[in-house]
Amino acid sequence: MVVRGVGGIILVVLSAVWIAQGVGAMNGSAMSGHGQYAVLGGVVALVGLFLLVRAWQMRNRGVHQRP
Numbered sequence: 001m002v003v004r005g006v007g008g009i010i011l012v013v014l015s016a017v018w019i020a021q022g023v024g025a026m027n028g029s030a031m032s033g034h035g036q037y038a039v040l041g042g043v044v045a046l047v048g049l050f051l052l053v054r055a056w057q058m059r060n061r062g063v064h065q066r067p
Helices: 002-022 035-061
Strands: none
Touching: 002 035
């Protein structure tokens, strides 16, 4: 549960950086201004959000064991 939550947070933060670089809002990288990184960031954000939702659901159900 904790690993899913932490992993989800890391992926969401990382995806925000990739989206910002992909749309050109954050300069200074080879990824800056390349739209495919914005798309990749969006996909990674969805995965991160999925992990966060699953961790939250497991916490609310009281599940503390691995499935």
